[in-house]
Amino acid sequence: MTATSPRRVASLMAAIADTGRDASRGGYTRPVYSTAELDLRSWFVAEAETRGLDAETDRNGVIWAWWDAPSGDRSRAIVTGSHLDSVPGGGAFDGPLGVASALAAVDVLRAQGRRPDRAVAIAVFPEEEGSRYGIACLGSRILTGAIPVEKALALTDEDGGTFAEHSRAAGLDPERMGRDDERLAQIGAFIELHVEQGRGLIDLGQPVAIGSSILGHGRWRLVFTGQGNHAGTTLMSDRHDP
């Protein structure tokens, strides 16, 4: 166990470099519960089990791989991880970097002889991107109850299939999905390493940074009222343009 962590991350990333490649767009297309994403989920579980981590998929499809403390207590765990689904033609590092680096971090800590005195878990969230059903962070929204589960289950992809149907096909029971307080109580802290998708780090000349604030990202629906009319012949005094 002498490889450095960047080399470990690179070798983990190399193992999934052919999964879900998008020949027409370039990059990767790995919608949640597609063959490509399911292959990545299996890859993650296998990597976790190789390390002796206890991998389990919860009732909402979130995968958790546990490195237990000697006490076996899994409350207030340090959770890290990311997502394995992608947007159409997404980048190789968007999501998988956070998963691969978490596995590599466990390797490095173990090689240093460390044992956690609080449980550590690596989590993989489904449909983070929202590229299949149109709502980003769907897995964590369902887990936290930020979206009513009936609404989530009825979401459809572009082929008209529902999230409920695809979840069932992936081995989950839609009847059991929804906010999970027991699971949430296990999360003491959450840390995600994510590839930067701008050029901030390049301009700073830094390899990594900690986000100290976050953009209030959102989507709004605005309704403008008024009346359209002929652009040339309507008098200004008669116009009620939206």
Ligand SMILES: [Zn+2]
């Ligand atoms: Zn991402």
